[in-house]
Amino acid sequence: MSNDFDESFLNKQDSTGLSWWFSNDEPNSKSKAQVKREARSARRIRRIGLTDRLLSHPGRLSILYFLVLIVIVTLLLLLPFSTHDWVFTNFPAAFFTAVSALSTCGIPVVNTAQYWSMFGQVVILFSIQFGGLGVMTFASMVALGASRRLKVSQRMLTASELGTTKLSEIKSVLSVVFATFAIAESLTFALLLPELFRVNRGQIGRTLWQALFYAVSAYNNTGFTPDATGLHINRWGVGLPILLSAFVGTLGFPVVLNVVQCARKRLHPKRWTLHTKLTLTTTGLLVLASLVWFLLVEWGNTALFPADDPSMKLRRALSAAVMPRSAGFDISWVPEVSNETKAFMSMLMFIGAGSSSTAGGIRVTTFAVIVLICAASFTGHRDVTAFHRRLPRRIQMTAVSVTTACFFLVFVGAVSLMFVTGCNFVDAMFEACSAFSLGGYSVGVANAGNPACLFILAAEMIVGRLGPLTIAYSISRPMAPEPIRYPQENIIVG
Template sequence: MSNDFDESFLNRKSSQGLSWWFANFSTGANERDKEGMRKARRIRRISLTDRLLNHPGRLSILYFLVLIVVVTGLLLLPISTRSWVFTNFPVAFFTAVSALSTCGIPVVNTGEYWSMFGQVVILLSIQFGGLGVMTFASMVALGASRRLKVSQRILTASELGTTKLSEIKSVLSVAIGTFVIAEVLTFALLLPELFRINNGQVGRTLWQALFYAVSAYNNTGFTPDATGLHINRWGVGLPILLSAFVGTLGFPVVLNVVQCAYRRISPKRWTLHTKLTLATTAILVVASLIWFLAVEWDNATLFPADDASMKLRRALSAAVMPRSAGFDISWVPDVSNETKVFMSLLMFIGAGSSSTAGGIRVTTFAVIVLICAASFTGHRDVTVFRRRIPRRIQMTAVSVTTACSALVLIGAVALMFVTGCDFVDAIFEASSAFSLGGYSVGVASAGNPASLFILSAEMIVGRLGPLTIAYSISRPMAPEPIRYPQENIIVG
């Protein structure tokens, strides 16, 4: 009978609720409850898998860091180089981060320095990095638990751009399918021209086509040939250009456009995200094309003595590539400082959300512009395409832009300290590393390890994303029982 009246924590199953009236007279009950809870906490053990799945942001960071360690270790081995020598750690580490982040800034010539084994390691790194840290981490979690937890699905939904948690699994499948289809098509389109370039060498042609196909869609500047200039030929450059451009749009846009086309739905019914991404991307590409044709027309490095059509193709490649893939960087150091600043802005903006490229994303930039427009015109709501953008999205855009601007500026100043370069080159290099653009003006060099580590840090944060890192270290927001009085301040 005594057990029936004992409603302490350890005896909660035996008690039948008969002693609720007796609780006020049982002076030892509370103490037993506390002791029981302490014992229960000591007994209970949470597995490492549960801890990681409860924090998907941390899982993604861990996944990325483990890959960096593995790839760096492989690139350090003599088998990874053509001359069978040990690669020094800064070069191997920088190359691993550059490949996994899909940035593609080469510190050594990929075709001449790395052996076939090393190039295969780089290619696999590009593929895993292009799939996305958050996407691959979600697949790992799905395979481990056979289901996605709510916290995991919410973060994956944000990464893939969908708003319905029930669609996450299908979107992950579509993302992988999009990768396969885009890379296979690019591979097939590259084969004929590369076969002619390589004088009928089948093995070399197949390898270069595969490398270019993976590198192009993942918006990575690594190239399998010694110079990377094969893309100046229409048969190679055009498929790479189209693949890289599709890769910049992001899974949500590609999925939405394909679904609407398959169902014969008018573009007017595209999602707001798709409309805003395509409209902003078109404006940026046209503005870039006009800039390069107007400002760099007399640049003999970018526009050698070619006909008008070839100059137009070169200008189009220069207009599209800086926001995503750094193919053919031979002309970059010879452009004017004004163009370097303009390219830095393009790289900082980057490509579409949930794409293989980086930057603050074109939708973030568009929201910032719309906020300014609404403020200047005295409108309370921020609207576009007859839709109102939620205040939460506005605050996120402002926060991401501010944090990323500070990151790029800090990186540029650090590069100036360790290399002695001027501000224009430093801001260009920092913007390229953060946005995973892949272009370089020569600030990063194997002879200056400090510059490699600075740019590696920029690439890691650019790949993981400020929001992912903030999510991984953040705690649940505490309720605000008190709201203080509002008072205006003077700004501006």
């Protein structure tokens, strides 16, 4: 009985509150000060480091990051001096523009050069930069966070995919991300200067501003442009650097780093990682298929090919083949293409670009895994392989789950657009895929005069920016042990 009422200081944590006094009857009991010191020491030992705290919930941190930025940018764009005419922008348009810039989508509802003032354009430019950096940063953190749950051998593979040997340090990965951004955007800026200087007839200030805006917007795969005419597609000195920068941005920094490291060490492409091989192969096939499609199906479309010069048609077809999956520059011709081409472009946009890139979609590696799963099933193979490597079951489950969830979300968004705008299914699906995949293209469904439409598309952008990342991270958690395994029984499918 006496033990039940023991309220000595050492038993304070287990006290049930049956007595209001503390006994000091133990001759060898520790003093209060000593116990407090030991408690503080234990708390210091248990204290989680900053890296571990950041990696504990990277999905939640990325969501919080984007929500805070959306609020800040929306408030800035609502201010009168953000517009040329010093007027208050209505909330739906400001909110939509903020989400479009931060998600690196780039669908405009107003003309960027004519409506927004220099202050407003600077806000949009910083939004694009912080949006792109945030995506790649949190993608790296998700990969690191997931690797913390893996075995040592699997951690080393993940480190190799990220292009770093210091898997336990966020700082090293972030430095790689920032360096990749700085180098890519600086090169694009330098390449654009000569031709833009000629376009602007020697206006150095305008030239520097356009080169900077295009460089940031291109690598981050955002369709916003700093001039009223959009991309100078007929000037190859402007179009080619933007095209190359946007293409590199779609690959993702792990691929770029792996290729650069292998080239520096003079290693054969066979030494590339499986992620790099799958990304480059699938991207190349998608661009080739898209190029052939536009040349065959839209050859007589004067909106896309206004000139009869075959070389000019090839240039515009190449731009149309690369841009729809990511950037969205030069959108003037998009509403004029056939419904078949709109459906084809919707598929390309839904697939999107590479993992850990600034573009969206389900990612090309996800699409590649789905194709490989189907190939293995049709040919009767048990293992799913690529380039003489076997894909883990967890990767297969992630690919199927991401694809299914994202297709459902895009379909719901398309049907919702049909309800609020009255557009046909092809246009609604095109617009939903463009918003989800951050493609930046529009066939005219996005209208500043329809707030419901803008909110639906903004939701698709947010889901497209954060959804696949969050889904993949949630699936990467270790499987909970099954307390009961039920008997297996087959069903008929197909």
